[in-house]
Amino acid sequence: xxxxxxxxxxxxxxxxxxxxxxxxxxxxxxxxxxxxxxxxxxxxxxxxxxxxxxxxxxxxxxxxxxxxxxxxxxxxxxxxxxxxxxxxxxxxxxxxxxxxxxxxxxxxxxxxxxxxxxxxxxxxxxxxxxxxxxxxxxxxxxxxxxxxxxxxxxxxxxxxxxxxxxxxxxxxxxxxxxxxxxxxxxxxxxxxxxxxxxxxxxxxxxxxxxxxxxxxxxxxxxxxxxxxxxxxxxxxxxxxxxxxxxxxxxxxxxxxxxxxxxxxxxxxxxxxxxxxxxxxxxxxxxxxxxxxxxxxxxxxxxxxxxxxxxxxxxxxxxxxxxxxxxxxxxxxxxxxxxxxxxxxxxxxxxxxxxxxxxxxxxxxxxxxxxxxxxxxxxxxxxxxxxxxxxxxxxxxxxxxxxxxxxxxxxxx
Amino acid sequence: xxxxxxxxxxxxxxxxxxxxxxxxxxxxxxxxxxxxxxxxxxxxxxxxxxxxxxxxxxxxxxxxxxxxxxxxxxxxxxxxxxxxxxxxxxxxxxxxxxxxxxxxxxxxxxxxxxxxxxxxxxxxxxxxxxxxxxxxxxxxxxxxxxxxxxxxxxxxxxxxxxxxxxxxxxxxxxxxxxxxxxxxxxxxxxxxxxxxxxxxxxxxxxxxxxxxxxxxxxxxxxxxxxxxxxxxxxxxxxx
Numbered sequence: 112x113x114x115x116x117x118x119x120x121x122x123x124x125x126x127x128x129x130x131x132x133x134x135x136x137x138x139x140x141x142x143x144x145x146x147x148x149x150x151x152x153x154x155x156x157x158x159x160x161x162x163x164x165x166x167x168x169x170x171x172x173x174x175x176x177x178x179x180x181x182x183x184x185x186x187x188x189x190x191x192x193x194x195x196x197x198x199x200x201x202x203x204x205x206x207x208x209x210x211x212x213x214x215x216x217x218x219x220x221x222x223x224x225x226x227x228x229x230x231x232x233x234x235x236x237x238x239x240x241x242x243x244x245x246x247x248x249x250x251x252x253x254x255x256x257x258x259x260x261x262x263x264x265x266x267x268x269x270x271x272x273x274x275x276x277x278x279x280x281x282x283x284x285x286x287x288x289x290x291x292x293x294x295x296x297x298x299x300x301x302x303x304x305x306x307x308x309x310x311x312x313x314x315x316x317x318x319x320x321x322x323x324x325x326x327x328x329x330x331x332x333x334x335x336x337x338x339x340x341x342x343x344x345x346x347x348x349x350x351x352x353x354x355x356x357x358x359x360x361x362x363x364x365x366x367x368x369x370x371x372x373x374x375x376x377x378x379x380x381x382x383x384x385x386x387x388x389x390x391x392x393x394x395x396x397x398x399x400x401x402x403x404x405x406x407x408x409x410x411x412x413x414x415x416x417x418x419x420x421x422x423x424x425x426x427x428x429x430x431x432x433x434x435x436x437x438x439x440x441x442x443x444x445x446x447x448x449x450x451x452x453x454x455x456x457x458x459x460x461x462x463x464x465x466x467x468x469x470x471x472x473x474x475x476x477x478x479x480x481x482x483x484x485x486x487x488x489x490x491x492x493x494x495x496x497x498x499x500x501x502x503x504x505x506x507x508x509x510x511x512x513x514x515x516x517x518x519x520x521x522x523x
Numbered sequence: 524x525x526x527x528x529x530x531x532x533x534x535x536x537x538x539x540x541x542x543x544x545x546x547x548x549x550x551x552x553x554x555x556x557x558x559x560x561x562x563x564x565x566x567x568x569x570x571x572x573x574x575x576x577x578x579x580x581x582x583x584x585x586x587x588x589x590x591x592x593x594x595x596x597x598x599x600x601x602x603x604x605x606x607x608x609x610x611x612x613x614x615x616x617x618x619x620x621x622x623x624x625x626x627x628x629x630x631x632x633x634x635x636x637x638x639x640x641x642x643x644x645x646x647x648x649x650x651x652x653x654x655x656x657x658x659x660x661x662x663x664x665x666x667x668x669x670x671x672x673x674x675x676x677x678x679x680x681x682x683x684x685x686x687x688x689x690x691x692x693x694x695x696x697x698x699x700x701x702x703x704x705x706x707x708x709x710x711x712x713x714x715x716x717x718x719x720x721x722x723x724x725x726x727x728x729x730x731x732x733x734x735x736x737x738x739x740x741x742x743x744x745x746x747x748x749x750x751x752x753x754x755x756x757x758x759x760x761x762x
Contacts, residue, residue, distance in 0.1 A: 435618045440607020440635040516579045
């Protein structure tokens, strides 16, 4: 072991000398590895960032929730025309289900419409307006920057009150003071009773609570959109994620009864879950991951070929040196080790520089995506670059170790 | 016991369909502290013999016994060990590593012998002092004259305290005065009890040795004792 360490140390010293003796060439060779490692590390961190962003976005749906809907949200096994031909879920269905359901901790209906919201001369155009009941807040994890959700009285009475998502509030009230002010939707004045805390995830797009406003569903039916216009969604919250399955079973049973289905009819509603979205996202992220790592892996591969190429040149060029070393007693292993450690050292230096640039890049990307280089990426960069060096250096080093001392001493 | 004993050694190269007998049948013995010159015109097989004696190459046929060890059937790595510990090479073209300074060049055999860094540097320094280069220790080969380079090579050959010094045309690339200095150094090394084998094609250089082995067409043509050895004189100003 100490013998091995001795040879390793001497090999690294010799290779450092050789690397610094050929500065321009070493820099150019290293460049391939720098770019390769930079690409691989940046890509894998970015992908991780995308994944985290997705997961956060999904988490805002809540893992304890199910959504009873006319539509199948995620995996579309059922043809869309069948979904379209289903009867709408209406408020009667909702009330019947809510009265019968024993297991959920909260149940609320949702109906959406797309409208422009105004505040004096400021407007936000065609945002998602969600009509719901006061129970809705109990089905979410949402919290408030200021104010509150509308209460039972306001909900049942269809009062003109509204809760703003963070971005909407920012847009309409850039100087603050949203709470207690009035906004206009389709000419109707509504009083702002609450502003939600920022969620910060872009994944859900317009469905992100940041970009929505909430008002009593009864108000919506009266002034914005008829009850029969489209199907409602029933938001159901289970006590915890373990209870979700039971809540789902119960919901299926109750909904079949509410909708008057006979035993031979299939469900004319869908139970949607975060899980469905999660599967879809995992698939997408998986594809991005494979494609991304394949492409960046290619650039690393090109860098490795560069190393191999330059090491072959180096062996050829230093044939005489190899002859001298062998003549004075270098064993094959020593020559092999010398050139392997040279390739590994070049790659390791390239890897560390690439890692450094990747850290800077990730700080820049972090403004758009939650990315940060973790210790495992550092470890990954070191291991990958070392391995690249060893693999691409092996063939040239082996060639060098097999050279005949007599021939190589004669080599001009 | 003989230091070196070779019996019926032959080296045959395959060139195309033709067999070339670089060495046909050579037997000889060399004792400790001998000073032997191997002479011959080009093509006589002296380089081949030198490569075999130096364990850089193995014979096709025959037996090579080096200090009681049968070298003729050794593996590469064992040969490397013998070269490292028992043989010191001095080449016509010096064969120093161009990017390393004198000290590192001399240190090199000790690296492969696994000598720790501190001891290595000390021994290399001493070896350089022994050949009169105490003020050139950190010079690179291209900062040294031909004679100084050959001294570095000699210091490198001596640093492992080998059983034999094998010098292949050591004065071939030097002017005659510098060559004289190098031969003086060899004479000194010989007097300190070392065994020297000198390969040359110059009669004048060969006469520095005590014994001349003449090769011709892969055979030993003559093996003679030198009656009147040429003893080089030390010059005042060392090149």
